[in-house]
Amino acid sequence: MKAHYLTPLFDPRAIAVIGGSETPGSVGEKVMRNLLELAYSGKVFPVNLRHDTVFGLPTVKKISQVDTKIDLAILTSPSNTLVGLIDDCGKAAIRFVMIMSWDFVGTDTKGKVLLDQIIARARQYGMRILGPTAFGFVRAPSKLLACNYQGKVKNGSMALVSQSSAVTSAILDWAESHELGFSSVVSLGAAADIDVGDVLDYLVADPKTKSILLYIEDLKDARLFMSALRAASRSKAVLALKVGRYDNIPRFGRTHSERLIGSDDVFDVALKRAGVLRLHSINQLFTAARVLDGSYKTKGRRLAIITNGIGAGMMAVDRAHELHVQLPRLSDDTIAQLDALLPPQAQHHNPVDILGDAGAERFKAATEIVLRDPNIDGVLIVFTPQTGTDDMATAQAMIELRKTSDKPLLLSWIGGKKVQDSRKLLSKAQCAHFPAPENAVEVFYSLASWQYNQQLLLQTPSPIGEMEAPDFETARLIIDNVLAAGRDVLDEVESKALLRAFHIPVTQTVRAKNADDAVTAAMGLGLPVALKIDADVILHKTDIDGVVLNLASLVQVASESNKMLARARGLLGAEHVRGLVIQPMHGKKSGRELMVGVSRDRAFGPVITFGFGGVTVEVFNDVAVSLPPLNEYLADNLIRRTRVKQMLGAFRNQPPVDLDAVKMVLMRVSEMVCELPHIQQMDINPLVADENGVIAVDARVIIAPVPSKIRRYSHMAIHPYPAHLASVTQLKNGMPMALRPVRPEDAELVATFISNLSEESRYNRFMSTLKTLPQALLARFTQLDYTREMAIAATVDSGAGELIIGVARFTANPDRDSCEFAVVIDDRWQGKGLGGRLMDALFNAARDMNLKVIEGEVLSSNKTMLAFMKHLGFSIGPHPEDDGLKWVVKQLD
Incomplete structure (x- = not known):
């Protein structure tokens, strides 16, 4: 697959800083310092009209004077220069620009007009814009700080995507004090072009990112957002914090449903369907960040609490009950082991009180026992400094224990000065620790909720x-x-x-123009009946007493009909009243x-x-x-x-x-x-x-x-399952075959299909001889986002059930006009006309998505596939990045 289209933006080989300077406090100065002091490995070209050098680097006066291909231009000059600079960058074939002008205000009328002009110009050149943003972005693994930030950003596996520069800076400052690292930090600012969905799409394919934090204020394209979010959540933990939860816009709904829905309710269920955990405060975001970076997971809501102070433990118990976190009874075997370990006066049930004099070894042994309990999904340790305790040794014991179990081990070190050194030790080891036991329970609840949301995602x-x-x-x-x-x-x-x-x-419902018609209808339907007004300007009939129930006689039907019609005509006007409707109770x-x-x-x-x-x-x-x-x-x-x-x-x-x-x-x-x-x-x-x-x-x-x-x-x-793309056909030998889009439940069938391929076929498809797909890749191949990708499986009845014998798939490119495809056929079923039928089905699916071009890569040594591509009407040319591959392209008419 080709590199992601945002790769030149976030991993550029050459950057031009237009407005780069040494003026203290200026954006151009901070950006240049960050790029140079962290030893970014790419080339940096300052563009400055007044100075010959900036921090020892020679400058140019115009971007056109740079003789190296620039991947990213960072604009830090005044906003009144931006339109002209976009033209200069476009003429220099620069495809990515980040606007960081200090005086840009995109919320007033003048700013919006300027922004519209900039975006219009950028589109003429096929250019993408990040921002305008006061912060910028960070790629810590590449030592790239393309940002207006004073501080250090540690390398890590978590990405942060934010719509607020201020919140971004605050999170980074907090992270620095807690030794938390990031793979990427992207502040979108006004997000005039590149938005949350675009960046998420990039992070999905980024091997350096294992988890993602989102700070969201608004959405422009919910469909792209959901598509990228669902793709990210399939392989990475995603947490989101959204502000603006309360919608003060007056609602004048015409149905009950419209009046009852608030946009925040919908956003909440959207995140759940995307497998994302929603946060409701910046404090939750900070605490969740620790857990994300530690890759904690839980399979359920069953928590055990171990403490050396029952009062502190009960704080956790109360919060667990409030959140409906289960505190199950420990197994008989666990209780027997605790009986043998703990003093008689200790409490051996959940919560487990190991007494105030518990040393590190007692903490460690009790925790080991409880972690093994099959009734428990996670353990919370509540530590209070008392006579006989050793906070540093206990912390070290927990650090070692955390490596021995796949269940989350959450730690609450209560106190201040006496435990500050052990807290630093836990932070350095990236353990999830909290100053209050209630916070730890909340995080466990969040972990369980996230796991539940993952089921909704599937x-x-x-x-x-x-x-x-x-x-x-x-x-x-x-x-x-x-x-x-x-x-x-x-x-x-x-x-x-x-x-x-x-x-x-x-x-059954019958119309009636008058009381006589209503009586006739009631005789046909059978008593008792319900009588309702039929008018074109009233949605809720009860608002004008337009419903009468349980009419048990024809006399009642006639009487109520006359009264209802008279009342409705008087309130609504005769021209708006069509008559009545009658239905049986x-x-x-x-x-x-x-x-x-x-x-x-x-x-x-x-x-x-x-x-x-x-x-x-x-x-x-x-x-x-x-x-x-x-x-x-x-x-x-x-x-x-x-x-x-x-x-x-x-x-x-x-x-x-x-x-x-x-x-x-x-x-x-x-x-x-x-x-x-x-x-x-x-x-x-x-x-x-x-x-x-x-x-x-x-x-x-x-x-x-x-x-x-x-x-x-x-x-x-x-996007729903595209059932309309399913069809039944036959092979050359007349054998029936089904063609249908792949579903999540096909994971086992796809795994069997891959294992049945020859080494040559697996290498031609995956450029590897792997016999089984990793679980993450198998999920990626079967849990499709039909908004932008498709996989068509060819299946036959093997006698023992359905069998996949071929798969063709494509993924739409960011231009939403073209897609990249791949196809593989079981060796035993080749030469039977399967490939042509499978590709025709894929072409139809691509046309259904309004795509115009289908393209892909084929090994230069795979002569059979290249001949097949030529037969299907593909043009064959050199691959843009690899001499060992050919690039094949077909126009879809």
Whole structure:
């Protein structure tokens, strides 16, 4: 694969500092000092109109005078020079520019106009802009401090990406005092061009980065952000801190769902779906940074506490109960070993009190025993300095123990002066230690939450099992007819017809223009019935007493119909009242009223809501949200996050509801919003559920037109499984074969496929003879982000189950116009026409993503593949970076 497109920016071989100077306190002076004092290995060229040298380096007056190819230009000169300097850099074929002008203000009108001019000029030259930023960036492994920062940055495995220069500087200052290192530090500033998603995309491919901290204030492209975030989380721990959690913009929602969703709720579930742990304060970020750099992980929420002071231990116990961290009973074997080790007066259960005189050896032995307990996922040591204790020896014992177990070992050293030296020792060893036991419990809770979020990340919903396919033709016809009539709101009959097209059970609903029609409808439906107003300017019928339930006689139907029509015409105007709708009562004696809804988030698109239903839905505000697409696991998770979940089980004389039916509705609604980008808002309220199933009693859908050439699923923050790309075909010999996109659950099939390849085929594909893929690479090959990559598997029925016999894949390039591909076929299945069919399927998938060019690299020695590429219409040329490879390119028509 070619180097990442941001490599010249973050690992440049030559840098020009325009405005580089020796003027004390200037940005140009700080940047030059940082570049030179840390002994950056690349070349540095200061550009200065007034001085012949800067810190001993000869200067040039214009960038065009530099005779070396410049990868990165850093602009530190006044903002009124920027447009001209962008032109100069563009003419010099410089592709990356970082703006660090001290007087640039991008928030006022003048600054925004200037920024628009700069970006427009940059695009003319194919140039990317980082900033404007007051800080810059750091690549510690390369000894590159391209920043306006006074201090040291230690090399480490964690990256920091921030939208605030001030927060970036504060974190680095804290990290320096705690000997915490970074692989990269990037302050995006105004992020006029290069944004969070771009930098995350680079860090995914960076082998020097193992974990990522994010500080976020706003998002420009949620789709790119989610795509890059999900890719990063598959292989690296990612933590995020976002400010601006409270949205003060007034909301005038037209459905319950819209009023109940706040943008921060959606951002929260987006991070969870991306496998990211969200932080809520700068203090949490600081403490989490220690854990990230230590690569701590936990497989559950079961914590054991060991202390030499029960009062201090109970602080941790209280916080654990508040966060629902489990403090399980230790196993009988563990308790027996503690009985043999500890004095009789010690407490041998969880929390374990080893008494105030415990020395380092007692701490170490007790911790070793508890770490081995199968009921425990992590251990917290709470140390208090007392007579007989040795804080330094105990700290050293914990440092050694941490290397012997894969369970997190968290340390709380309570005190001040007496433990300050041992705290420094723990910091130097990169142990997770905290001044208060509550902080340690919070971090353990965060570790468990992150592990849980990783399970959400793995969910890639496929089509709904063996269930009947939706009636897309009817659904689209309903929407087209409403839009053609100049309306954006489907009435109840139309809304229920749309639900019925997706096989969601609904009550039968009949229109009536007057009381006589209502009586006739009631006779046909059977008593008792519900009567509702049908008007085009009212969304919630109960606001005008437009709903009457349990009408048990025809006389009641006639009387209530006349009163309802008169009342509605008086309040709304006769021209807005179409008539009435009548439906039978649902008859669910043990039914629970639920609400399922859809709304649109400004950044993340469609959002699905679930919670308590009925007319009091907004009073109780019992609602959880999730991003589509949903599968059964995600639907169950959505339900479990509400209080109404407690009402769905058996209680008193009420039987439990059919929970599978409720989950099916959620998945059907997910399918609906994925396939129908027109849907802006929707309420199914109430959705009545009992032991026999569910039924939608009322529904309302709001739609909007979409562009005729809109890309499929472009309205989604998370791309659904592209089931429409699956097909069934046959090989030359007539043997049936399926072609389908790869799913996360294919990991074992892909591993078997790789192991069955010959050494030559493995070398041609991976440039290595490895027989098995590392787990991280296997996850990377099967946990796809369908927004920007695709893998098509060719499968056959082996008699013992499905067998993968070939895989073709591509990844879209940053230009979103081209992609890089790879293909490999099981040696036993070559020469059977598989390659051509597989590549045709890949071409179709690339066209589906609106890509125009497909390209890739082939070993120069692989004559068979090169001939195959030529047969498929690829042009073959030299590789831009490796003489042992050929670069093949095909235009997709």
